[in-house]
Amino acid sequence: MSLGEFDLIQRYFTRPVRRAPLGVGDDCALIAPAPGMQLAVSTDMLVEGRHFVSTVAPRRLGHKALAVNLSDLAACGARPLAYTLAFALPRADAAWLAELAAGLHALADAHGIELVGGDTTAGPLNLCLTVFGEVPPGQALLRSGAAAGDDLWVSGDTLGDARLALEALRGTLSLEGSAFERCRRAMEQPQPRVALGLALRGVASAAIDISDGLLGDLGHVLRRSGAAAAHADRAGAGATTPFGATLWAEALPRSADLATQLVERQLEYLLAGGDDYELLFSAAPARAEAVRAAAAASGTPVARIGRIEARPGVQVLDGAGQPVATPWASFDHFRSA
Amino acid sequence: MSLGEFDLIQRYFTRPVRRAPLGVGDDCALIAPAPGMQLAVSTDMLVEGRHFVSTVAPRRLGHKALAVNLSDLAACGARPLAYTLAFALPRADAAWLAELAAGLHALADAHGIELVGGDTTAGPLNLCLTVFGEVPPGQALLRSGAAAGDDLWVSGDTLGDARLALEALRGTLSLEGSAFERCRRAMEQPQPRVALGLALRGVASAAIDISDGLLGDLGHVLRRSGAAAAHADRAGAGATTPFGATLWAEALPRSADLATQLVERQLEYLLAGGDDYELLFSAAPARAEAVRAAAAASGTPVARIGRIEARPGVQVLDGAGQPVATPWASFDHFRSA
Numbered sequence: 211m212s213l214g215e216f217d218l219i220q221r222y223f224t225r226p227v228r229r230a231p232l233g234v235g236d237d238c239a240l241i242a243p244a245p246g247m248q249l250a251v252s253t254d255m256l257v258e259g260r261h262f263v264s265t266v267a268p269r270r271l272g273h274k275a276l277a278v279n280l281s282d283l284a285a286c287g288a289r290p291l292a293y294t295l296a297f298a299l300p301r302a303d304a305a306w307l308a309e310l311a312a313g314l315h316a317l318a319d320a321h322g323i324e325l326v327g328g329d330t331t332a333g334p335l336n337l338c339l340t341v342f343g344e345v346p347p348g349q350a351l352l353r354s355g356a357a358a359g360d361d362l363w364v365s366g367d368t369l370g371d372a373r374l375a376l377e378a379l380r381g382t383l384s385l386e387g388s389a390f391e392r393c394r395r396a397m398e399q400p401q402p403r404v405a406l407g408l409a410l411r412g413v414a415s416a417a418i419d420i421s422d423g424l425l426g427d428l429g430h431v432l433r434r435s436g437a438a439a440a441h442a443d444r445a446g447a448g449a450t451t452p453f454g455a456t457l458w459a460e461a462l463p464r465s466a467d468l469a470t471q472l473v474e475r476q477l478e479y480l481l482a483g484g485d486d487y488e489l490l491f492s493a494a495p496a497r498a499e500a501v502r503a504a505a506a507a508s509g510t511p512v513a514r515i516g517r518i519e520a521r522p523g524v525q526v527l528d529g530a531g532q533p534v535a536t537p538w539a540s541f542d543h544f545r546s547a
Numbered sequence: 548m549s550l551g552e553f554d555l556i557q558r559y560f561t562r563p564v565r566r567a568p569l570g571v572g573d574d575c576a577l578i579a580p581a582p583g584m585q586l587a588v589s590t591d592m593l594v595e596g597r598h599f600v601s602t603v604a605p606r607r608l609g610h611k612a613l614a615v616n617l618s619d620l621a622a623c624g625a626r627p628l629a630y631t632l633a634f635a636l637p638r639a640d641a642a643w644l645a646e647l648a649a650g651l652h653a654l655a656d657a658h659g660i661e662l663v664g665g666d667t668t669a670g671p672l673n674l675c676l677t678v679f680g681e682v683p684p685g686q687a688l689l690r691s692g693a694a695a696g697d698d699l700w701v702s703g704d705t706l707g708d709a710r711l712a713l714e715a716l717r718g719t720l721s722l723e724g725s726a727f728e729r730c731r732r733a734m735e736q737p738q739p740r741v742a743l744g745l746a747l748r749g750v751a752s753a754a755i756d757i758s759d760g761l762l763g764d765l766g767h768v769l770r771r772s773g774a775a776a777a778h779a780d781r782a783g784a785g786a787t788t789p790f791g792a793t794l795w796a797e798a799l800p801r802s803a804d805l806a807t808q809l810v811e812r813q814l815e816y817l818l819a820g821g822d823d824y825e826l827l828f829s830a831a832p833a834r835a836e837a838v839r840a841a842a843a844a845s846g847t848p849v850a851r852i853g854r855i856e857a858r859p860g861v862q863v864l865d866g867a868g869q870p871v872a873t874p875w876a877s878f879d880h881f882r883s884a
Contacts, residue, residue: 231585235771236690237622237755238587240682243580248568250575251663253677255633257670285574296592296675326588329675333594338633338666338675340590345577353573418574434572 222311239326247344250288272313279341284407287351288343298333356416356435358520360492370479372397400487409504417491423482457516482538559648576663584681587625609650621744624688625680635670693753693772695857697829707816709734737824746841754828760819794853819875
């Protein structure tokens with residue numbers, strides 16, 4: 211079935227907007243943030259072979275494309291409002307598009323947000339979403355707010371499962387059927403931690419999502435928080451030193467499927483697996499009970515996994531308190547295979 | 548030279564933000580619209596071979612990628628505030644990226660806007676920008692506001708030149724050197740009509756940009772305005788009929804280079820050329836002087852080219868008042884070559 215650009219937008223992506231003053235179909239969409247609110251914006255581009263495998267079910271791809279963007283709003287503690295979708299497709303396949311739209315709409319409905327605009331073109335498969343959320347001024351969770359001595363926390367209880375699924379698809383390990391399906395769902399249908407992000411406003415000192423791997427994303431928090439602290443101390447003069455961190459390997463939450471892998475593989479997937487849409491956040495030790503309350507209120511498991519240190523460098527300790535080697539680089543789209 | 552993802556964002560795309568509360572480098576950017584303003588949002592994706600040729604100078608590509616997005620804000624009468632940039636690149640080439648960034652930054656500076664966030668990945672070349680502007684509630688220029696009897700106007704005085712350049716590149720016609728350079732600049736460095744869009748608030752009844760060709764984009768205005776008028780008359784009951792239009796072929800503004808082409812080619816490029824980032828807008832005949840004042844105030848040429856009709860169908864009349872054939876379809880990314 212051949213569809214024109216106008217037809218396919220009309221058929222699959224035009225739904226009446228309830229909150230936005232103007233949705234799909236004009237040169238621009240119009241969004242009306244609540245008075246006094248700041249608008250949080252994030253954009254993510256997904257490319258076949260990089261962010262998803264060619265055999266992904268289109269409904270799951272729709273889910274994931276929106277989920278990874280909502281995860282960025284979650285990491286800022288923003289309440290999702292709306293999103294736009296631009297995509298390039300090799301051809302307009304009605305059945306595939308209907309499924310993609312169903313995956314997008316289902317997750318959007320679950321978060322009470324709406325598709326307000328977009329663009330379609332022919333080209334190599336590419337999905338680019340931009341999400342909008344609102345946050346009261348001064349309450350956004352930033353990467354730069356951690357202090358030395360803060361506890362480090364992570365959400366979720368299955369870090370590394372997305373990587374397990376990817377490696378099973380690549381053939382570097384094997385998983386039995388139900389384990390593979392569960393891990394593949396972790397890879398293809400991540401649940402953005404929006405409710406936790408909202409509950410952590412005023413509780414967490416810094417937050418980030420760990421889509422590029424826990425260690426790499428922790429590095430962003432340490433660099434930006436160290437720089438912010440130095441800037442506050444010295445009015446921006448001189449070089450800045452990043453903070454460091456201690457992590458307790460045994461505290462990192464993992465599934466039974468990952469726990470049966472070799473220890474080195476467990477550590478790599480936990481610390482540098484990638485595609486885990488969990489929140490890594492810091493909070494003052496005195497706020498530990500408030501963190502647990504936020505986790506309970508949002509129905510999200512959290513684990514305390516380490517501590518921010520004033521000296522640079524990240525040390526991962528095993529159960530005996532001995533440092534373990536962490537030779538993996540963070541995921542980089544221009545350096546990794 | 549090989550650059551990592553983090554390095555290249557840092558080097559070419561991180562500039563201090565002056566207006567946004569938070570720019571590039573966190574999970575989200577933060578934008579603070581002025582109190583009471585609505586946020587206008589548009590997103591456009593550019594793909595090599597579709598929206599630009601592989602030999603385009605990267606500085607011009609940067610310009611064009613932002614210009615086509617700003618053109619959407621112009622068509623809504625919104626004041627540009629900020630934009631995000633997501634792109635996929637086959638490889639990270641420092642010289643190419645520096646030029647791309649220079650083209651983006653120059654046009655952004657010209658409009659007083661800033662890059663607040665983005666995403667980079669490896670993949671087939673693809674640029675996806677999302678722009679944000681602000682507009683007072685109720686003042687956005689929509690496609691749906693035209694009334695039967697309104698005059699039709701278009702901005703600019705060189706419709707069709709971008710198509711001339713494209714056809715010269717394709718080898719279906721030849722242009723001498725300076726004409727080719729001028730037309731190629733029209734194709735690669737369009738000037739978004741932001742100032743005109745702002746000046747037309749409260750003057751134009753409907754507006755659209757004609758990036759997909761004048762006739763096709765006019766069709767969107769006729770459909771949506773006809774539907775809106777029917778909805779207002781009959782509280783949404785029953786089928787809606789699009790409006791129609793009469794256009795005067797001789798009133799369509801064209802360059803000397805286009806005016807020397809065959810008449811049929813002139814008409815095709817004027818009415819269905821594509822890649823003209825001009826505004827097509829309607830206004831009540833009584834507002835003709837206000838339109839001319841808006842054009843003068845914004846330093847933008849405008850021409851009155853026709854009229855909105857209550858009956859559906861678009862008729863293009865020649866200088867003798869005789870209808871001319873208009874057999875060209877509007878550009879459609881899934882139907883055109």
